[in-house]
Amino acid sequence: MLDYPQSGERFRGHETIAVQRGAHPADRYFTILRITGHANVWVSECVIAYDGSSLYLVSVMEFADQQVVHETQYFAGPFGTPAWRAALAEPMPGRTVEEA
Template sequence: MEDEQILAALNAHWQASAAGDINAEHDIYDNDVICDYPQSGERIFGRANLQTLRGHHPGKPSGFRVRRILGSGDTWITEYTINYQDKPAYTVSIMEFREGKVIHETQYFADPFEAPAWRSQWVEPIDG
């Protein structure tokens, strides 16, 4: 699969996720996908389990914004923000593709924090 096709599939995936279209959101995954959540120590086996787990999430996202997508070949990374119950979760998704489908995904979730004042002279705020 060409990079342009994978990028189009990723854009469709994230748009479906933002819209709450759980079926279209999971079209990108192989039936035998493995999804890891390293921070909680969980591994989900199979597209059906992943889709069912996400469909039962008690705090449906109230907002979703892709910051950027990077990748080529079989490995792609998406940085995005999900709002759960008015709180942002800064998220990184690493997807590995085989024959046009995601066979492995690892997702990292991080809470925002206040920037320390001591470094203000060297930084600028990021929009959004």
Template sequence: MDDLSVRAALETHWAASDANDFEREHQIYREDAVLEYPQSGEFIRGRAHIQSSRAAQPNQKRFTVRRIVGSGDLWITEYVLTYDGQPSYTVSIMEFLDGKVVRETQYFGDPFEPGVSRSQWVERMQ
């Protein structure tokens, strides 16, 4: 799968995630894919389990992609995942094998107030 095809698959994946289209969202994964959440020490094995775990999540979710970078079999998406109106800045690292995701690792960071000590050099993001 060439880089343009992978990027298109990722864009479809994140659009489906934002639309809560669980079937389309999970087409990007291999049957034996693994999803890792290092911060909670969890991993989920298998596309069906990944999809079920996400469908069972009760919060209202929105996804806003900030950027997608990568090439070959390694792709990174930086996005804002909003649960019930609360943003979490998120990084997804996806490893591809034969055109499908075989491993995804997700990291989450909650927003925080800017530090006063650096305020003279800081510009606020939009």
């Protein structure tokens, strides 16, 4: 099962998910930033680039019997630092809004 909470879509079954992913009209490029997890739940943080823009992607994957049984993906666009908190923050190493 694959869920996109932001659009309310749910895709069931390996074949349906494969068709959904394979039918995307744009060339997509993924940069994996981090993968972390334990036992049956793993999370990946990525940047996905396509159609001249980039989005951050977080994917939560749940496993059973060494297979993904449920994946939930969240997509978010980059945003700049608001002036009110600029003095409190430091840049993340190797990351800027322009790179996202």
